[in-house]
Amino acid sequence: MNALPALLLLAVFLPLLAAPLMALAGRRLGPSTGWLALGVPAACGLALLAVAIQVGPQPNLVVRWPWAPSLGLELAFLVDGLSLFFGLIVTGMGFLIVFYARAYLDDHYRHHGRFYAYLLLFMTAMLGTVFADNLLLLFVFWELTGLASFLLIGFSHATESSRRGARMALLVTGGTGLCLLAGVILVRQLTGTFDLQTLLRAPLVGTDRSLTTAAMVLMLVGALGKSAQFPFHFWLPNAMAAPTPVSAYLHSATMVKLGVFLCARLFPLFSNNEWWAPMLSGIAFFTMTFAAILALLSTDLKALLAYSTISQLGFLIGYYGLATRGEIEYDYLHILNHVFYKGGLFMVVGIIDHATGTRDIRLLGGLARRDPGLAVLTAVLCATMAGLPLTTGFISKEVMLKEIFHAPAAFGGLGMFALVCVLITSVAKVMFSAHLFVQVFLGRESAAVIDHFHRPSRMLLLPPALLAVAALVLGVMPGLAVSPIRYLDVAGLHLPAAVPLALWHGLNRELLVSTGIVALGAAVYFAVNRVGWNWVRLPRWSRFDLAFDVLVDGISSAAKVITRAVGSDSPLHYLKIVLTFTVVLVGGSLLWNFNSSVGKLIEEFPVRVSEHAFEPLRALSALLIALTTLGAVFLRRWTTRLISLSLAGFLTTFFYVLYRAPDLALTQVLVETISLVLVLLLLGRFPRTAEECEEEDRGFSPRKIYAAVLAVLTGTLMTTLMLLVTAWPSSKPMGPDFLQMTRPLAKGDNAVNTILIDFRGFDTLGEITVLLVATLGCLGLFLRYRRTATEWKQAEKGPPGFGVHHGEEKS
Amino acid sequence: MTSGRDPILRTVAVGAFFLVNVFAVYLLLRGHNAPGGGFIGGLATAISLVLLMLAFGPERAGRFLPIEPIRLAAGGLLLAALSGWAPALFGRPFLEQFTEYVTLPILGKTALGTPLLFDTGVYLLVVGIGSKLGFTLANSTLLGRALSPEDQARFASAVETPIEDTAPVGLDTRDQEPRN
């Protein structure tokens, strides 16, 4: 048991450590970086297998490392059937994909190192998400997958569609991810813990019903966004701009399945909620049907596969909606089946694209004669997708039908809806499976095939062939899958009974319906094909991405409109607006609550004043500071102003002494000195003529009067606030606690220093980082070079803005 | 503020430099128990360096602080962060501090331990950024050239040239006409 935490840590973080290595090695090795990268998923997969063997059947174990215990944050990994299952898929599929990518990304692509670095980064993010035990940790890794996906979709960032797809994926999955965060925080508010294992053991009992529902809906929005379900479905087809290995890995086998994973994870927690079933099944089964029809109408092979992926994800998610607690049986089987055929088909499409230079289904045909091996492979994968016998697809469909037939009885109208959707989708699936195979491989050889075809590397065929073989073997002998699935059962999710799986269940209702579906699908397909397939076009609105673009562009146009309405993009005006609003809002709220604030203050003023309101020494130094500061405002020359200002600063030191703050007094003296030097250096460089100009400009103007009024109002407001706060000081200040603790806990006498260094050391670390960054920023300001004539021509109005004229505002 | 050719200023600056730094180290070491600490000590040292630079002229600033100030600052940040991470190696939370007292000559009872390491990190950082800012600004305003070629190579990207590269050294800016 002892090696287990180390193995798990290795499995999750090895890819992260290896990622920068790949980026470095890529420069030297080029396409061969893939061989190096291959070792990482292999090592991770083996480590996970070792973990799975060590923990034994039906594991449920948490491995934790404290991180920031005071915040309730820890690095905690939950090892159970679900996380191991997904972890093994991620590493196993990762191995095949890296192998495939090595052959796929030949010399046409550059930056191989970067590609593998992103891919490995993604792998860590995936593994972190599935193993996370802490909900916050899960969220962090969850968003990291989105980030890695953004980098991978935008890998060929020179093309516009890549950039657009990447942006869309990031905004949609990142935005819905924020909903997940909100849900996570709400769960914490309700239960007081982020810990998944604790939550799963004691599902939300006795908590507020409506708030629980809100938390559930928020978290499910995150899941639906990641899995590209209905209102969010548009991002996945656009993400197909990624290189094909990425599509096969992220957008069919792993990342989009995170939504499914999250539903399975949260199932024991929320499945009793009355909104769980309608929300999940309603949205997911609708998406399933809708996406299947879109897949049928697509012409791009990758888009076809993307829509069929959305459809299948809809089924997998809806499946969790229509189940009762602790009675799920076959979810692993369905997921595994989808990984086999969809991962394989994506790789095949990549090969076709590679070999013919096109992915348009209308331009392809007759490939079977050119490459019979590829044709056989595709036939097996398409048969799996269609659910023909002897494949895992068939087994999956059998059990799916068996379960869905019970749904109308158990869930009424919702079950009926699901049943109809499943039947329609199954027919559509048979149709587009046939469509894909027939159009690409049979018929006459098209021009694209004749002109461009070159035989793909055998290396490319190996990974999809492995997947096809797996689909066949498990399809013929489904019993083999039973014991691993049982081994990874999760309590509260799965039915703790034997899973009967067999090729031949006897002549029953499922078999008949299944045969009917295949027959109907084939018949409709060939009937439509005879009429001519290409007459149907995918309606543009159905893709929803236009609406998304309008929305995103709308934000910047709205900003433009508002800026124009406000009148100027010169920051000189903003400050006035901000200050006016502050004075009006804060002062207004004080007047609004006059009786409880200012009125009370006036009433009790004589009493309060008698409590040390005036200390002669303090009042005197306050007077001196005020006078010198006023001098800095009203004196004539720059130097005299500066001297006045410094005097005020040094007098402030004395004020600190009066307030019993020796540390502050020391710091103030030193900071004042060094600031004085810097300001003097600056003033020395400013021309004298400018100073003379300023001196002449001493008259009154409306702008100055307004500034003066605003200044006086701000000052009055601050004085009032200060009086209010100091008249009724907090009854429970935190400071005395620090005073009490400084000796026993921090072993220091100076409480200010121990707060800075010990109690709030993290803040100080942040602070000194800020200082360093500010200095680097200063150096950057020295370095930036003069604006060239070309730059001026591009922005004749000075700094870049919204093109609002502001010449007339000069004073 | 002409770059110092004044012998009296030089003598005073050198004397002050040693005095101030003895005091700065004293402030740093006793910070845990009495007023003082990394910020204050660091500022004092930085001011003494800037004073020295003003007395001897910015062109000789490199001689007083042979290490690149930004490296000093980065090293300080690293030291502070590492002293925070060190407890994590022994399974303790990040930034947990440990202190032991020893009695040293002159200083008396002194707290040694991770707080001192952390404070020293702060000290180095403040010295680094304070002197770098002072040196660079003085270089630029007094000599017309903000960054030496080495600094240019270190902090700028290869395609950039410094803004003041063409400005003549010793330019009297007071004669320039502003545009307002």
Add this chain to the structure above:
Amino acid sequence: MQLDTSILVGVLFACGTFLILQRSFVKILFGFIILSNAVNLLILAMSGEPSRKLAPLMTGESGARVDPLPQALILTAIVIGFGVTAYLVVLLYRLFLDHQTTNAADLYGPSKPPEDPS
């Protein structure tokens, strides 16, 4: 109630606000420095009436001590304020070099491109 400190903070805020609303670089810079001083004093007053209390050092005689937390906050604020002031100084210097002006209004007016240096 600390009437003197409250009035002082009010005066400082008024002076600082007036200055940062001006166009001159020097005035803006001075206004910024005054404002950061004002905020420090504001936080300082939160440590309560200091008369007859001791500094927050746990040595020597026992007795009431002032609240150390606002002091720690101000120490941070002074140092960060210094960093930002330094940045502002360099920024203004940089603007002066680029635009040959010390008046912020000139930055946003229509201007002519410089001669091509090449």
